[in-house]
Amino acid sequence: MSGRHGHGDDHHDADGHHGGGWAGVRRSFSHVLSHLNPFGHSHDAADSVDDALASNEEGIRALKISLVALVVTALLQAVVVAFSGSVALLADTIHNFGDALTALPLWVAFALAKRPANRAYTYGYGRAEDLAGVAIVGLILFSACVAGYQSVTKLINGSEVSNVGWVAAAGVVGFLGNELVAQFRIRVGKKIGSAALVADGQHARTDGFTSLAVVAGALGVAFGYPILDPLVGLGITVAILFIVKDSASSMWRRMMDAVEPEVVDSIEEVAAGVPGVEGVGVVRARWVGHRIHSEVEIGVLGGVSASEIARIRERLSAEARRAVPKLERLVVEAVPCG
Template structure:
């Protein structure tokens, strides 16, 4: 049942990625056409960023597709880790877009350039905001539903990008009022905002790659195990994410003369109790150790 849930979650993730990719790609193409005609550095920076956002869908798409494959004798935990690697690729793509934005904006600030068609630039900026907000809502809602930290983070990133698209309006307004220098300055401001996103996005990705779990995860497993009447004490708890599924290992001390029947269903009851607080918990490996006199 849990495997079927994981497959359905991956399918939902793929659908969300496909739709958000289409929305952001169309938005970026429209913005690029206006940016090339108008010469707006701010809009070009925002366009490069939106192209980067669209490309972040590709590693996520591949990761969700891989996660549907069953475990094998060589990949005994399955392929869920591909989702965490996709998160690292996303951070790299965002960083590349920041470098492109910064270079183009600095060049136009030093060499000077005018902005043509400020009204069209403003409309393109509004389109960028709308496209990013639509993609953000789709990714965040699906990501929260299936428990994908990578998809939620990518959606929050898209929402922030929508705000940077609105900042392009300031560059258009400056050009319309006769201050074209505002445009590359806004482009540099967008670059700084993207670098801030890189930093914030890298933190959760790094934590997942290093097998970190959220505060309260270990405590929830300890409390669930301690609540079992057969458990005398909890000795060790380990947990880690593989994609959008949580895996755990729990070692407990049990009564030395515990009947085999009660011992057999202890793991299932522990998993059921823990999932009340950890709904994305896929499986728990329970290691019951009989309590012997003299054991520490």
């Protein structure tokens, strides 16, 4: 199929359910829905807004808990830094504080995403999550610069580390704190479909391994090689820079409306399998926050009635939502053919 035909009645918005498992999360949004103006008037549309609000609220709750956990972890490490002088531990502590701060822009983004669409922001405020991702990349880069500066300074001027056992213990605390936060963020991020929250959880997991590097530096000092402490600090800085590279690449894809190819494949397969669909044309999809908006062009026989086309659209929409749980909107364009 090729070309795009008249729009008008050939468009259909399918705002619907996003898979099961949300019953326990939807408990507090009925009063909010009364103030919203969702797309369409069907129960599916209301459920779609309900799911989106619930996922945003759960994302905010995850950020609150992980923020507190990382701040407590970093504060414990900072106490050890104060009386040990370990630059490797200082670099890791700074990074953990920076990682905790990455929760703030995401928090703001999730809060904005709860606002309904309006005549100015017709797609809502889901894009705020992508902008928060850009801010997160900037914060991670800043933490790398600070850690690198401190490490180079100690390498030039010398480094004296005391209380090596406490430094190693603080490194272990950093690893455990980051790993717990990573598991929590990744689990919630996958549940609500937030790539930014999943990426932030993977970032925390990487931080946990850099904390283990602090333990290695402390052991080097214990065996009479104090230069290992600033060298480990530099190694952590390099690791952070690699995180910056990967995170920036991920955010570039999101800002350019990239989507996982399997999403497009799933919608194409579903459309091709619906009775009455003679062909599948262009399929477009993009993430808006942690929800997917998509368009699909299908071919139908010229003599098919309007009611039959409506039935095809309804079935396609229902099947697509089952195949792609995070699909929030599907616009179906029916094009006469053959």
